[in-house]
Amino acid sequence: MEPGNVIIAAAEAKVRRVVFTSSIGAVYMDPNRSPDVVVDESCWSDLEYCKNTKNWYCYGKAVAEQAGWEVAKEKGVDLVVLNPVLVLGPILQPTINASIIHILKYLTGSAKTYANATQAYVDVRDVALAHILIFETPSASGRYLCAESVLHRGDVVEILVKYFPRIPSSYQMFG
Template sequence: MASGQSEITVAVTTAKPVVDESVPLVLVSGASGYIATHTIQQLLISGNYRVRGTVRSLKSEEKVKPLRELIPDAKYPLELCEADLQDKGSWIPAVKGCKYVLHIASPLPPGVPKNPEDVIRPAVDGTLNVLSACAESGSVLRVVLTSSIAAVSCGLVGHPGRSDNTYSEEDWSPPEACAPYERSKTLAERAAWDFVKDLPEEKKFELVVMNPAAVFGPVITKNAGTTVGFIKAALSGEVPAVVNLNMVVIDVRDVAQAHIVAMEKPECNGKRYILVSDSNFSFRKMCEVVNKEFVPQGYKAAGKIKLPKFVAWFISLFNSEMSLIYPSIGKQLTFINNRMINELGIQPQDTEKMIIDTCYSLVEFGLVPKTPQYHGAKPKVPQGDQNLS
């Protein structure tokens, strides 16, 4: 420094964003999951809520980075914290200050576990750990719990001995008749309703339960849902043959919207909501939809061969995925979705569009390779711009 000049020290501080605590805070558990990411995205887009999501580890860039990038310019930036379903204490800070909790996180086994308790205990205990923290929080007004049609109809199998396979929110799966996963969802949901019912008045909060079917629809991170594996396999050329499987489906975008509406509407308190768009959409039909759109783009045709049930049984002996679906082969169940449409105002997405949207998202996110002929989704032509000549 030249002589005669005085040294000036400038303190530089980084301003932290001002948090408006009057804006309701929503906790979304299992933030990196398929349904949860869509729910978080819709909440952030609305700009009506502050959103906190839970992950098992903040050190997992694979899970955290895509969440940060969902809506990078959100009015209220996404907050993330660590919580584990099996760690009761981790949920105390997670729910602190939250007005609403969307408990979406749930363990889903890749196959039929050797010991049913391996899937039942985490589901039940995890649910109760979250609800216990909500009861102690002093701030949580309502919890929306993600259950499943597994807790309504034993999944796609149906109740044993029941001739009328039409199901509504009044139906409950008999746990003793269910496979381990369906039993875990049933027992976890039952435990949630019992927990809230038995709370002392000063600790009570409201409970709403979502019972979605198999969830499909576009992925918005590389963490695709387990059920999306059906579509991914078909598009990847890994399904030369199909079984007679009738799927009950719903679009993930509708599921996310349903959670938010159920959180907001006072009249939803204390109710279950079956989330279904199509009760009997066959796996073969799904393959036909994929083939029509993607075979011209260089992808291998799927599901050209019908697999006999006895062959499926043999495969199920050593294939975990087939062992999961085998009991549902040939079954046809119908689900009443009037409550979803009339009370939540959800008009379900078209099933074929849902499948095609899913396929394009899988390719664009690199989960299925692009072929040389791949051209991507064709943009919609506005009605007034169509050439009618």
């Protein structure tokens, strides 16, 4: 269900606050932003850039969140948005999601290289707690980034090798 429909339903039901889960994908994808600029809640992904690079995940997250803000304003709904980074932790479903695939590719050896890049991570339980805190804190407003740590991809591989010593450890940097 798109956020606009949820917000309309919330307005009709006289719900006092909607906490919407967006994504860091709606925030960080902007080639025009200087590397020296700290990405924060005021940042938005560049929609044209996302379209041109066929990054439909970031495009979809940004468009959905922007639509949510428009409908919330129109309907007078108190909307607060959480933008988590890559979410890891225990999964409820029996299938593997995109976040787990990010780690699993190193465990299976399907990734022979890793990028010279960093990635921000957050535990799913912290994301759940952030939702509760946002909902229960009357002064909460706007957007909130939700992150726990930022690791270089090489550090991720080192951590995995430590906990899973049988995984392939012949990774090359800058794949």
